Amino acid sequence: MTFDSLVKPSVRTQPVYEPGKPIEDVARELGLDPAGIIKLASNENPWGPSPKAIAAAKRALEHGELYPDGGCFALRQKLAGKWGLGADQFVVGNGSNEIIELLGHAFVAEGDEVVMGAPAFVVYKLVTLLFGAKAVEVPLVNHRHDLAKIAAAITPRTKLVYVCTPNNPTGTANTEAELLAFARALPEHVVGVFDEAYAEYLERAPDLRPLIAEGRKVVCLRTFSKIYGLASLRVGYGYGSADLCALLNRVRQPFNVNAIAQAAALAALDDDAFAEKTARENRAGLAQLERGCAELGLEVVASVANFMLVRVGDGTAVFQALQRRGVIVRPVRSYGMPEWVRVTVGTPEQNSRFLAELRHFLQGPAGATR
Ligand SMILES: Cc1ncc(COP(=O)(O)O)c(C=O)c1O
Structure with missing residues (x-):
């Protein structure tokens, strides 16, 4: 067969x-x-999760018979407070991997192009191919994203452009000034995706929120898998304009993030x-x-x-x-x-x-x- x-x-x-x-x-x-x-193979946190997150996860398990809050209300409220954004400017995923897939569902169809650095996190390419689109890979220069070359690779068919900073697997980052200038020059028909999975390790992470305030088509991705030590629970999020988050929320599964993960992520933000x-x-x-x-x-x-x-x-x-x-x-x-x-x-x-x-x-x- x-x-x-x-x-x-x-x-x-x-x-x-x-x-x-x-x-x-x-x-x-x-x-x-x-x-x-x-x-030492998956960039997990060798110090485990925060003890507060462990305690919260255990407590949440006591109510394992109930479906989770599919809208992750409490977690989005908490994130809104942390970032000074609205709760409707977040989408929570089963790891940030899921947000990458949701971006594919929402924006990528056969014949489209998605631009990304190479090497960068391989899931951008996998999801692009899965949706029948073309992955346009732009070689790094000195192991860093060359944002001018990435911008030059955008065509009328481009739907998404990924910038991973700090980048996996190179560990290199672009500056806030570089990222802001790049995003401000993106054409109207392209969504800029900034993967900040490792941003918490920086002394000072670039602040891309001005782009959201300016109404640009951008989304930033974060995860609880790295500095928060919750990789096994699968929880990550995107933040951007409310319109963009609404689209991504529309294409997710109803209960995509389990209650134990939500509780642990909430507590992790308190530590x-x-x-x-x-x-x-x-x-x-x-x-x-x-x-x-x-x-x-x-x-x-x-x-x-x-x-x-x-x-x-x-x-x-x-x-x-x-x-x-x-x-x-x-x-x-x-x-x-x-x-x-x-x-x-x-x-x-x-x-x-x-x-x-x-x-x-x-x-x-x-x-x-x-
Ligand atoms: C750059 C980058 N983005 C996203 C992810 C996915 O993280 P998760 O799905 O665990 O949130 C990883 C995982 O290694 C990564 O390296």
Whole structure:
């Protein structure tokens, strides 16, 4: 039996997203003790969620028999207070991944074009292809988004343009001035999407709200998966004009964000001290990784996010060797960077272990040069 004649062409040729390897998979495949494995592959928060978020999630589970508030009223109210925007200027998703899909539902059809940097977060491309549109990829320059080149790639067929800042997988960011100028020059027929999944790690994140006040067609994406440590619960949001958010809310599932995730996200927003501690630890961790890689003579891309690209030679070989020793990092061959791996900033102990295993791979157990 085959589904070839039934399935939509865009699905037949759809590439498959490769997530960071879960600890359980690695333990099973390699016969390792899961307790001894560390995962530095998906830019998760090594400090876990805020204790306040954990407590709120537990409380919400007590009412697991009830459907969640599909409109995420309380969470949107809270976000409105945090951002100084209206509650109708938010759309909450099952991770910010879902908002990217909602943008596809609302705006992208066959024959359309979506412009994005390359390499950038691969889901922009996957969703574009899924809706039968063309992904127009604009190479980064010096590992950074070149906004002039991105603007030049816009055509009458362009519907969306994605700018990921800080960018995954490079960890580089564009300045507020660059982003504002770029967005203000976008043509009327294009929606500008600014993915700020890692913005909380910046000393000072660009403030793109003036664009919303000016009535521009922009939406910014945020997530609770990174600095708030809630990746498993799947909650993220977009903010922009009320009209745009209404469109995105129209195409989502009625109960897209579960009640436990909503409760945890609400409580996480009440724990600024936790987020600030995570950002501080992250900056120290970036410095630790940079120092360690320099000692090994390895090039890195200076990062302002919670991960870093390291040029190791054969990225797949390093990924496999480290995985056998219980350290999971991310090969980035699929992002067109076969010589690099991406490592998430862990706790100081996890960073040390990564560096020690990398040294072990490069120099052998006795420190002899390979
Ligand atoms: C740039 C970027 N955007 C969005 C996401 C999706 O995050 P989530 O769906 O967990 O909110 C990720 C996840 O790694 C990311 O790196």
